[in-house]
Amino acid sequence: DTEVTQTPKHLVMGMTNKKSLKCEQHMGHRAMYWYKQKAKKPPELMFVYSYEKLSINESVPSRFSPECPNSSLLNLHLHALQPEDSALYLCASSSRGFRVSDYGYTFGSGTRLTVV
Amino acid sequence: GDSVTQMEGPVTLSEEAFLTINCTYTATGYPSLFWYVQYPGEGLQLLLKATKADDKGSNKGFEATYRKETTSFHLEKGSVQVSDSAVYFCALSDQGGSEKLVFGKGMKLTVNP
Numbered sequence: 001d002t003e004v005t006q007t008p009k010h011l012v013m014g015m016t017n018k019k020s021l022k023c024e025q026h027m028g029h030r031a032m033y034w035y036k037q038k039a040k041k042p043p044e045l046m047f048v049y050s051y052e053k054l055s056i057n058e059s060v061p062s063r064f065s066p067e068c069p070n071s072s073l074l075n076l077h078l079h080a081l082q083p084e085d086s087a088l089y090l091c092a093s094s095s096r097g098f099r100v101s102d103y104g105y106t107f108g109s110g111t112r113l114t115v116v
Numbered sequence: 117g118d119s120v121t122q123m124e125g126p127v128t129l130s131e132e133a134f135l136t137i138n139c140t141y142t143a144t145g146y147p148s149l150f151w152y153v154q155y156p157g158e159g160l161q162l163l164l165k166a167t168k169a170d171d172k173g174s175n176k177g178f179e180a181t182y183r184k185e186t187t188s189f190h191l192e193k194g195s196v197q198v199s200d201s202a203v204y205f206c207a208l209s210d211q212g213g214s215e216k217l218v219f220g221k222g223m224k225l226t227v228n229p
Contacts, residue, residue, distance in 0.1 A: 042219035
């Protein structure tokens, strides 16, 4: 299995809703990421989990709450979002090891989120 | 901080035309360099990579060479196809252990038959 699977593919939520995005990989990767991508822009890093511990939070508002229950799963809990949070949310994973950046990152196909 | 500058386009080419997408970077140390491709409605796919100076990455007819002296990683393909229509991102990963990918702004390529 060489994929990162994200669910759901599309999500529409109101500003008072609570929802979660899910990401799963079975490649044994020990680093997992959440990226946010607005239309016609490059992805922007939100969070990094390394060995199931949060290692980087790029000053993301608290209405986004990441969770890594185990080495294969990564969740992003959403609460009280704003319309400007509408974007494509991408999950990625990478292997850990010597010169980890040599291996690149595997991205999922994303969840397209619309906040109304 | 580290940064990537690439051609932004959009660019429209005819099938079988030659493609070059310029990419230059600023980084301390010796980053790894990547080209990612994003097809409409999809996530990013790794197209090719290079991890040290003078390395050449290649895949699906695309090539890029890591040039430390010019801090560049230009993407080339000799004959593009309609199926190459996508957005192309140049990216770097630093060696400082931060695990971050730094992306260029991306370039949209449209190939017409």
